[in-house]
Amino acid sequence: MTRMSDDYANLTELLNQVVTATGDFHKSLSDRPVGARKWDVVSDIELPAQGVGSSEALREFLARHGANLSGSVGPRFLGYVTGGTTPAAMAGDWLAAAVDQNAASPGDSAAVAVAVQTLDWLKQLFNLPVDAFDGAFTTGATGANFASLLIAR
Structure with missing residues (x-):
């Protein structure tokens, strides 16, 4: 079982993993449909008896859902309000979440x-x-x- 203190001890590594995953996602926007192609039912996942830590949770999330995330953040999405996040807005959002004021x-x-x-x-x-x-x-x-x-x- 992992503890939150383990995640804090490895915070820089975790955030680097998120940055890499985010960069990979944005590089793939031109190949992604703006709508989900298939929807995996997530209700078949049982609540784990013990936590796996943030890095493993991120890895599991990306493995299970990464390919089916829509390209709604890109310029081809014409939905209401959602989409079009700029790099500056993303950085500001991350910083706002990180300092939690x-x-x-x-x-x-x-x-x-x-x-x-x-x-x-x-x-x-x-x-x-x-x-x-x-x-x-x-x-x-x-x-x-x-x-x-x-x-x-």
Whole structure:
């Protein structure tokens, strides 16, 4: 059985494995269909009695599902909202997950200041009056749509 402390001890190696898997995935985008070709039922997998560690879990995931991941991140996907992740957005997402800051409470970290600055830049980018709008970042498109429905109501 592995422990989380084992994963932390090998964190750099694990993250390098993820970087390699991500690079391989992006290199294969032109050959991947934008929709899944086949769907393997995952309900036939029993819950393991013991953990295998993050590296082995990543290896098992890629072996079982890697070939059937769609190319929705690429330019050929024309779905609603999903797809088109840029390298900078991916790096920012990874960093946000890695440092796991609370951007909802001023005084907890620099994350609140970064969010406020980003909102100010968006106002400048879209030529919006600086004092006329406030804002908040949501969890994503689904959260944004839900929030807009609540506000409109």
